Amino acid sequence: MAVAKAKGKVEVLTGNYAAAWGAKLARVEVVAAYPITPQTTIIEKLAEFVEKGELKAKYIRVESEHSAMAACIGASAVGARAFTATSSHGLLLMHEMCWWAAGARLPIVMTIVARAIAPPWTIWNEHSDILDERDTGWLIMLAEDNQEVLDGVIQAFKIAEDERVLLPVMVNEDAFILSHTAMPVEIPDQEVVDEFLPPRSDKPYILDPDNPFTHGNLTYPDYYMEFRYLMERSMEAAKQVIAEVDEEYYRLTGRRYGGLVEKYRCEDADVAIVAAGSSAGDAKEAADRLREEGYKVGVFRIRFVRPWPHEEVREVLGRMKAVAVVDRSISFTKGGILFTDVTSSLYGSTPLVHGFVTGLGGRDITVNHFVDIVKKVYSEIEAGEKGAKWEFYNVKWEVLP
Amino acid sequence: MSAVSVEKIPLTVISLPSKGSMGKTGTWRTFKPVIHQEKCVKCLNCWLYCPEGTIIRHEDDSVSVDYEYCKGCGICANECPTKAIEMVEEG
Numbered sequence: 001m002a003v004a005k006a007k008g009k010v011e012v013l014t015g016n017y018a019a020a021w022g023a024k025l026a027r028v029e030v031v032a033a034y035p036i037t038p039q040t041t042i043i044e045k046l047a048e049f050v051e052k053g054e055l056k057a058k059y060i061r062v063e064s065e066h067s068a069m070a071a072c073i074g075a076s077a078v079g080a081r082a083f084t085a086t087s088s089h090g091l092l093l094m095h096e097m098c099w100w101a102a103g104a105r106l107p108i109v110m111t112i113v114a115r116a117i118a119p120p121w122t123i124w125n126e127h128s129d130i131l132d133e134r135d136t137g138w139l140i141m142l143a144e145d146n147q148e149v150l151d152g153v154i155q156a157f158k159i160a161e162d163e164r165v166l167l168p169v170m171v172n173e174d175a176f177i178l179s180h181t182a183m184p185v186e187i188p189d190q191e192v193v194d195e196f197l198p199p200r201s202d203k204p205y206i207l208d209p210d211n212p213f214t215h216g217n218l219t220y221p222d223y224y225m226e227f228r229y230l231m232e233r234s235m236e237a238a239k240q241v242i243a244e245v246d247e248e249y250y251r252l253t254g255r256r257y258g259g260l261v262e263k264y265r266c267e268d269a270d271v272a273i274v275a276a277g278s279s280a281g282d283a284k285e286a287a288d289r290l291r292e293e294g295y296k297v298g299v300f301r302i303r304f305v306r307p308w309p310h311e312e313v314r315e316v317l318g319r320m321k322a323v324a325v326v327d328r329s330i331s332f333t334k335g336g337i338l339f340t341d342v343t344s345s346l347y348g349s350t351p352l353v354h355g356f357v358t359g360l361g362g363r364d365i366t367v368n369h370f371v372d373i374v375k376k377v378y379s380e381i382e383a384g385e386k387g388a389k390w391e392f393y394n395v396k397w398e399v400l401p
Numbered sequence: 402m403s404a405v406s407v408e409k410i411p412l413t414v415i416s417l418p419s420k421g422s423m424g425k426t427g428t429w430r431t432f433k434p435v436i437h438q439e440k441c442v443k444c445l446n447c448w449l450y451c452p453e454g455t456i457i458r459h460e461d462d463s464v465s466v467d468y469e470y471c472k473g474c475g476i477c478a479n480e481c482p483t484k485a486i487e488m489v490e491e492g
Contacts, residue, residue: 227410
């Protein structure tokens with residue numbers, strides 16, 4: 001298959017501007033949003049696009065994130081391509097409406113700038129906010145860099161609107177690490193994106209005053225489960241759609257991300273680092289450095305947390321001697337959220353799984369941390385350790401009361 | 402396996418407008434609106450404000466109540482400018 005040479009202009013963009021560019025190129029028709037740090041510059045940039053006439057969209061200013069999602073639900077239900085963005089407490093306030101959007105099967109796309117949750121008050125990165133949404137029925141994608149944020153928003157609409165899916169999609173960028181840090185980003189030509197992403201179809205339905213109906217009404221116990229099963233079936237089908245969309249995007253732009261997961265130097269690895277979001281980049285650098293020292297290390301980047309890449313986890317991580325799961329979230333007494341999902345998928349297989357809860361509230365996870373983590377796991381392999389365990393990593397134990 | 406045809410459900414719940422899909426909701430009522438026609442000035446406030454569409458508007462703009470579906474919320478009585486609607490406890 002011929003792959004198009006990357007064509008488009010390269011600009012130095014923050015993750016937030018990359019998200020706004022993604023939405024603009026996707027020709028979103030409705031933006032309903034409420035500002036919150038560190039998301040605000042996404043919707044500011046979109047407001048600028050609309051104001052300058054560069055994006056033909058209805059921009060709805062609302063009084064809360066709950067209303068932002070409610071407005072997107074309304075817009076999407078009448079057939080518009082709807083977009084919003086939020087973060088942390090804004091996402092928590094929106095939580096109820098997130099369930100409505102998914103249950104109503106509306107292909108909304110939302111950028112999340114993952115930020116820790118107060119108290120104590122914080123604005124820095126963590127994944128607890130977005131991973132709190134993992135059971136809502138939204139697809140959840142975590143980008144590693146700003147280019148993937150832009151490409152991810154465009155891909156997300158294509159995935160969400162696919163008739164086999166018809167579920168909303170969240171595209172995550174890490175607070176400040178991506179949102180406010182600039183890097184060169186290729187902005188694809190509008191014609192390329194138009195070819196990839198045609199206007200929205202009339203699926204799943206379009207509300208029409210001349211032919212009135214409502215959606216989401218009271219459903220008795222004799223049918224509710226069937227509607228939940230249909231969501232499960234679509235989420236499962238989304239795995240294939242995600243792979244197809246990634247390949248089609250590659251043909252048009254020369255860029256692809258691996259679909260559900262990205263496997264970096266995993267083929268001959270003994271130990272895999274599991275990471276999601278921006279820290280996966282540091283993990284790759286650590287893997288390169290460790291390989292120079294003779295350690296056979298790979299990085300298994302979880303790109304989609306939902307749908308969960310169960311088959312890939314079993315196939316790739318199942319053959320490792322050990323797996324180090326580095327989480328930016330904590331489910332108290334149970335470990336990181338990726339750790340719990342990885343261990344349940346690996347049930348019955350042999351690798352040692354060691355979870356590391358770290359980087360909470362924006363604490364850096366550096367290349368050296370990943371190197372240290374991998375060496376720790378190697379010593380555990382040599383000691384013959386089995387099973388699964390987890391720990392808080394990089395904690396100032398000396399300040400604890 | 403018997404070839405019984407089963408109606409397929411849509412992707413999500415879709416409801417078409419239909420009368421009384423929740424049953425005869427008039428049975429929920431504790432207080433019933435009674436219209437004193439001699440006080441009615443045909444302003445149609447009750448017809449506009451009724452959240453259930455159970456005020457029946459006649460050709461001459463006089464009104465009556467569809468007691469099969471009126472839940473007795475009393476909004477019509479509250480909105481009536483001439484106090485022509487009285488809420489009477491069900492017997």
